[in-house]
Amino acid sequence: MRMAYYFSRSFDWSFDEAVERAIEALKAEGFGVMADIDVQAKMQEKVGPFRPYRILGACHPPSAYKALQHEANMGIYMPCNVVVQQHEDGRVEISAMNPQEALAPVQNPLLADVAQETSERLRRVIDAL
Numbered sequence: 001m002r003m004a005y006y007f008s009r010s011f012d013w014s015f016d017e018a019v020e021r022a023i024e025a026l027k028a029e030g031f032g033v034m035a036d037i038d039v040q041a042k043m044q045e046k047v048g049p050f051r052p053y054r055i056l057g058a059c060h061p062p063s064a065y066k067a068l069q070h071e072a073n074m075g076i077y078m079p080c081n082v083v084v085q086q087h088e089d090g091r092v093e094i095s096a097m098n099p100q101e102a103l104a105p106v107q108n109p110l111l112a113d114v115a116q117e118t119s120e121r122l123r124r125v126i127d128a129l
Contacts, residue, residue, distance in 0.1 A: 012091060057082075
């Protein structure tokens with residue numbers, strides 16, 4: 001049975017508050033935010049109006065280091081994305097990728113522990129919000 005490819009929770013917070021809380025929860029689990037993509041701004045610039053939507057590219061350096069030792073092209077799966085988005089009904093959703101599911105196609109048994117550990121960390125991030 002497949003696991004979900006992401007972990008997610010919804011909140012009644014403002015969008016900006018949700019972004020800040022997500023960043024703090026990531027820090028508490030040892031992640032840094034390497035990239036912060038304002039999808040709303042890019043869509044507005046290129047296509048038209050879009051809801052508040054940010055992608056936080058999170059990295060847990062010790063896990064990333066281990067993964068890169070076992071698989072040279074692991075950078076394709078890095079950083080771990082965390083999405084903060086506001087839906088039309090006003091609720092804000094924070095979602096994090098599930099590395100165990102994301103890395104399944106790689107089929108490198110040496111990555112299993114790193115993927116599990118990183119998945120557990122990201123699950124704790126979402127649960128701590």
